[in-house]
Amino acid sequence: MQIIGFVLLGFIIWYGFKDRSDAVISAFDAHALVMVLVGSCSAVLVSSSHTTAWRTLLCLREMLPGLALFGRSTRAMEVERNQLSALWRDGKRSQAVDLAANSRFPAVKQMLELILNRANEASSNKTFTELRHEEISRWQPAIHNWEMLAKLGPAFGMVGTITGMIQLFRNMSSENLNIGASMSLALLATLYGVAFGAGVAGPIGHYLNGLLDDRLGLLERCEKSVNEIVSRGER
Template sequence: MQILGFIILGFVVWFGFKDRGNAQVVSAFDPHALVMVVVGSASAVLVSSSHTTALRTLLCLRELIPGLRLFGHTTAQMEAEREQLYTLWREGKRSGALSLAEKSRFAAVKQMVELILNRSPEVASSKAFLELRHEEISRWQPAISNWEMLSKLGPAFGMVGTITGMIQLFRNMNSDNLNIGSAMSLALLATLYGVAFGAGVAGPIGHYLNGLLDERLGFLERCEKSVNELVARGGS
């Protein structure tokens, strides 16, 4: 994955020196600058990530699309099962709680029943759910960190696009039909795209994903508290 990232990074630098077409025409949309920012930022993610983390970084985008959101939807399902299990056990419906845990596809819910049945002390439940929290963090934090990194790399690759555009401008200064104002405007579009991508896209996505992870960790904390309470009630 790192080799692919370096290859794409080299392509981005090469692409930055390609002719940007008619510098007399200035538009708010410049595909050349867009490629520099988006592809350049993506190459940096590939260099710094394993193939699993890179794929997970891309899949995080589905959390922004209604109907495709999985992480937050799964957390809501887990919370519903936790509340149902807690209620059944408090009401003395142990068989219903055991049946719910047996059918559940969530490790945290199964862990709750196992700890309750064993009347585990708080130290044991704390250790069990600490491991589950570490699993969630190790699974999702690298992808979230990539989005946070993209919020900083976007403006940087925008500057790369602008610098290469300025180099082209200076190289063509002797051209008779060169419109310096238009050429400079075209070069600066890369910086505009970079800032917009970093501050308006990647940064908010990273913040949103951090919120989803916090909700998942909060669910695990509530599971631990529920176990401790039910074990204490059983003991009393």
């Protein structure tokens, strides 16, 4: 992935000095947009493993209704936690065992195992701490990439602006040079970079952080449920 990232960085430098044929002032400039988006992607590839880079891209589905899996799975796990706790408190042990056995969530299976073993609080804390660390190690690198993109988007916008200005100064001797349109095209790269960083990547990173916090909070509630059930059984 790092090699691909460096290749894209080289492409961005080359593409930045490519002549821009459009001389009309417009709010859209494909040249500037490519500089920002491809440059940002190259930074992710350079700093990430194959798995992390792919997971960073998959995080986009969390923003789409119907495709968001992480938040939906957290809510489903919360439902199973409540059901397991209620069944055990009501003395419906066999149903609780069946629920945990058929669950697709490791946390729910661990809850039942700890309850059956009458685990103390130290053992319960160790188990759920490991589960929390697994969630963090799985999702935090991808979230970090989006936070990094929020900072690097404006930087790659400046790359587009600087190369555009160099092109402008190089062609100032041309009789047909439209300085206003040329400067507009150059400065649009900065506009796109700031818009991408502050309006897209930053909010996505913040939203994903919220989803991860919800999952970690749920694991903490699972631990408390286990401790309460074991404590009540001992009494």
